Amino acid sequence: MLNVIKMKVNGKEVELAVDPRESLLDTLRDRLGLTSVKRGCEVGECGACTVLVDGEAIDSCIYLTMWAQGRSVLTVEGLKGPNGELSPIQQAFIDEAAVQCGFCTPGLIMSAVEIVGTGKRYNREELRKLISGHLCRCTGYENILNAMERIVEETYRAVGKE
């Protein structure tokens, strides 16, 4: 049996029929084609399926789509600029070579969006804790932290100037 739900996905209102047994991961990938959302462990441990729901990072594999009714969902696809430009967060990952196979990258970038969005300045130890929900990260522990540190610092400086 399908249920109709309405939610906002990457800024656009979406109305679609979903099975109540679907996880948000299933819906985003299989019904909406948003394949930046990776299917990893499917038990909320690896962090590869991380998306933002109402601005908060969650593992979409352990979140029922029915719960997204009326909420706003953001995936990496929603970060691109009007002409397809990368966001500064994505650019920081490239500049710091924080990508190896890339499977964990979209999830980490979405956590970075949440972290950067707070406008707070975090030190490396705090950042380690804030990305500890991403077990999947190839060998890139240091470079991912470098990218995080860079973007948090850049944002803090930009916001501080205002």
Next chain:
Amino acid sequence: MYDIDKYVQAADVDDAVRALTADPKAVIISGGSDVLIKIREGKLAGCSLVSIHGIRELDGVKMEEDGTVVIGPCTVFSHITNNEIVRKHIPILGDAVDQAGGPQLRNIGTIGGNVCNGVTSADSASSLLTLNAVLKLCGPSGSRLVPLEEFYAGPGRTVREHDEVLTEIRITKDNYEGFGGHYIKYGKRQAMEIATLGCAVQVKLGEEKNTVEDLRLAYGVAAPTPIRCRRTEETVKGMPLTPKLADMLAEGALKEVMPRSSWRASREFRLQLVEELARRALAQAVCNAGGEIHA
């Protein structure tokens, strides 16, 4: 896709109670970080769900006129940690739930689920025990209040009836005012970990800040359910802040706990943690209460 037989989203508490009464086998789901995993593992495969996710009356932290802090069971861990009332009056609880799982889990896992699972390793449990938390359960014939200490019936079991919904976690003013507290979670990893042992101490000092007026000590994973060490607590009340206090607390606790060996750790190691964490949590709790243990 999850292996779920029937799914009902409750509109409010009454609706949830009705749905539970109608389906004697249904399972309540709140944040999903335990129930969905159990469905995936197969333990709850094919179950029927009554979802209380997103019910507004169950979300958030408020303070009543008499200073009682009321926590909605559907409040997620991160919202508890960042809540002003929690930070100001019961920081021990905010710190404790900030150690559960990882950041994404803390944005979906709820304190009510953590309590109702009845597991001994729940990160919120020992702190809530030291705060003498009282639970409000609503069922078909009305509501009742159950102190958290009487809520646990065994490993993973509670006295909550099938058709009852936890609607409030209540902490009265006399159980937090003037107390300093500290929770220590021992795990082999810094994150995404289930506690090998958890220890919470709340202490209230005398006027001169050099004696113990009141003290509460609680553990997770030191017994089949989270426990308070009531006998030990009585023996240290009134004591001056000397190393003997820490000795009495640690040695007393050893007589009240009954940890077991599991693949995570041996009984012997847990006993060592019981002793050591009591000392460390006490020292920090005393410090948070404005005192210091003098050598």
